[in-house]
Amino acid sequence: MTENKIYMDNAAATRLDEAVFEAMTPCYFENYAVATSEFGYSQGLEARETLAEARAAIASVLGADPEEFIFTSGSTESSNLALKGVAKALGTKKGKHIIVSKIEDFPVLQSARALEKQGFEVDYLNVDDYGFVRLDQLESLLRPDTILVSVQHANHEIGTVQDLGTIGRLCSAKNVLFHTDATHTFTRLPLDVRRIKVDLITVSAHTLHGPKGIGGLYVRRGTPLEKIADGGFQEFNLRAGLENIPGAVGFAKAVSLVTEEENARLKDLRDQLIEQVVAKIPLVTLNGDPQKRTPQNANLSFHHVEGESITLHLDMYGIAVSTGSACFSRSLEASHVMMAIGGDHERAHGSIRFTFGRYNTMEEVDLVVETLAKIVENLRKISPLGKQGGV
Template structure:
């Protein structure tokens, strides 16, 4: 394998920006740099305002939003999730005090919920099954008259599980409770039409679809009583003050325009090729997450008797970029909370490797990664004290 050629399979962390996106953004740094909210003072401001409105309309359309004004630009997934939870808690303070999330939400949802807990909010953490699907009966039973928000991700970035978002939204809305979903990993990849699905708040971000970092949005359905997030001006319909990130918004919209159903099919085919290849080529391999209803680009497998950090390091030295759910690689030295919530053993979490694909990956890369992984796992199993007696 060529040493200088990197095979990047960590697209669930972030993606390479499409050159067409960069090109679309460039004029907004050096030529059209006026503040969009200066539309009342000069024509450069009007020109930029129009670009911002157009970007908003493109993204609103991709979401199936009734109005472009329902799309509020933020700095990305983390901010949108913080705002959704804290903005709703604030709006209902003194009236309703119960929040429901799942145990496998992204860090920004989990940590926001925990921060709210310290402020006195009661939080229910819903269980998931062995494939990562939220327990719908438990959801139904957990909603009370005190519940102000249910927040459940559209799909999980680690194990790829796509929730039955329509069933979840129906259960929540039947009780008249607001519903938020983090769709950062599904936006433009897994169908979500807000004309059909009654979610009130939806998190999306640009950098996971070959757009720039530092721009995302929170969809806020008209009438949702969320509290203003950033104070300091009337920007973003008086919900988020601060100078608008116009280059980011333009890049985000361009990234949306560059997506297609054909790409999704292509990425899904690479995913299946990688899953099938790894499972066939390497004995004692387990797939984490569901085989179907799985994010197009997500592959997460556990190799018995081979520790994840060592696997990752060997792959890295071969020019392959992936991540592991091993405790040895985490900032808290604890194994992946997602795999733990799914009832996996510590050992399986330590041996888990996630490959996440994008439209820039090729089937040739997939084949090379299968071979490289097989080689690494064989090496590590040879020096492992585990598993030898079973052979």
């Protein structure tokens, strides 16, 4: 069923790399002991060493020490832990004020809303037309009782990369913790905690050809954080639960496979798609910043057409793309990201997100653009929106 399909949606980055699979396999059949059992016997110690190596390898990419990185079940759990764990640690001590951007992904946004129900006060930062958070607004919102700022490294829909250095400095100057959701940038864009003053970083394996069900959270040494998953004392007593060692090993392997050359190649695919679409299809808007965007993301609005119609028609040609965010594509509501960057409903509903991964090729880009041009032309002919727009 899935042969000859072209994935240019989230799944493009989700296909497991064969080398990751090979790295995970021994953890299933040979080195499968429980890491917390090292007290009793040598296989447990071996398992523990395997886990420690995976942890160290991932932490080092962030410029962090192994003790500053914990494994979780994915980026949703990581962001929940970052927001709620800081709230638990500081809510009764320092204050109940939190700042997040309006265009965060759902784990951050919904964790913030859950905290509001518990009596925390949340300010939602505005963004400009390209999706950059308003730094002047951030500065004016920071208060003595602010405990956390959460701004994503790059947006999951429009790819806009935030200025984490400046945000980190603003937070640090006011002694406020800073969390960033780097789910869509980890290994694709540099992020070094020795240079950027960020205290908590959400990462995940599923965006870089690693396994699903494993993610992580960087926690700068000394950061006040209380665990939210109670049980055993795993992960430096910050996250209870049997260690998913195959997942951790697969995550580390996936991280090791990303190269600068690959990121440059993804950027070429992205730019080729954007340039060709703009050249061949009239009335198209690129959403997000042309330069400061993740190498693997393109987001385009096709005016006078529904994104939903485009995705359904592309599907008939075996091409997978997304409209709206993955979490939200079951709903017909307009994307909160598109609305926050000043898009009207038409631009929001006509937006298509392309995600590039290791297995995409330039030939696929050419084929997708060609197919897209045909589809958009046909849809505009029959669209009531098109007729209203006079196209």
